[in-house]
Amino acid sequence: MATDRDRFSTATRLRLLGEQAAERVYRAQSRRLEAKPRRGRLTGRAAVLAMVVCTLIVALAYPLRQYIQQRSEIDDQRRLAEEAEQRVEELRDEKARWQDDAYVRRQARERLRYLLPGETGYVLPADPSADGAATDGDRPRPRGATPAVRPWYENLWDGVDRADAVGRDR
Numbered sequence: 001m002a003t004d005r006d007r008f009s010t011a012t013r014l015r016l017l018g019e020q021a022a023e024r025v026y027r028a029q030s031r032r033l034e035a036k037p038r039r040g041r042l043t044g045r046a047a048v049l050a051m052v053v054c055t056l057i058v059a060l061a062y063p064l065r066q067y068i069q070q071r072s073e074i075d076d077q078r079r080l081a082e083e084a085e086q087r088v089e090e091l092r093d094e095k096a097r098w099q100d101d102a103y104v105r106r107q108a109r110e111r112l113r114y115l116l117p118g119e120t121g122y123v124l125p126a127d128p129s130a131d132g133a134a135t136d137g138d139r140p141r142p143r144g145a146t147p148a149v150r151p152w153y154e155n156l157w158d159g160v161d162r163a164d165a166v167g168r169d170r
Contacts, residue, residue: 112152123150 042050097103108114115121 113121113123
């Protein structure tokens with residue numbers, strides 16, 4: 001230990017001051033070298049920004065969904081309008097065909113089995129060996145359907161009779 005005389009000597013004082021300074025520098029350096037505990041990455045500004053973004057997403061989700069749904073409905077309606085236009089064109093073509101007398105005559109002959117004056121009509125029975133492949137004119141019949149070997153008006157009256165019989169059963 002230092003004596004009273006050493007205590008007040010300039011050299012002793014300088015040495016003590018140097019040691020104290022060295023300790024402070026050492027403590028300061030060790031504090032810098034120590035890993036500082038990091039604050040969380042989410043600062044106040046970032047939290048507010050995240051809330052604003054979430055609010056915008058929630059606020060825009062429903063209108064955006066409605067917009068997409070309406071665009072899809074518009075596309076569907078356009079497609080339906082195009083299909084309707086095509087159908088109108090087909091019907092116009094068919095109407096134009098029905099204006100032709102030769103087409104009307106041919107349809108009457110095929111569908112209604114009409115004959116011109118002086119012609120004799122023959123109805124041939126269907127070939128029983130052709131399993132459901134009997135034809136009426138150019139149109140093939142579905143399997144299990146009976147060929148129409150009778151004139152059309154007899155089929156019509158049979159349909160009326162069957163409808164009348166159903167009405168009486170009730």
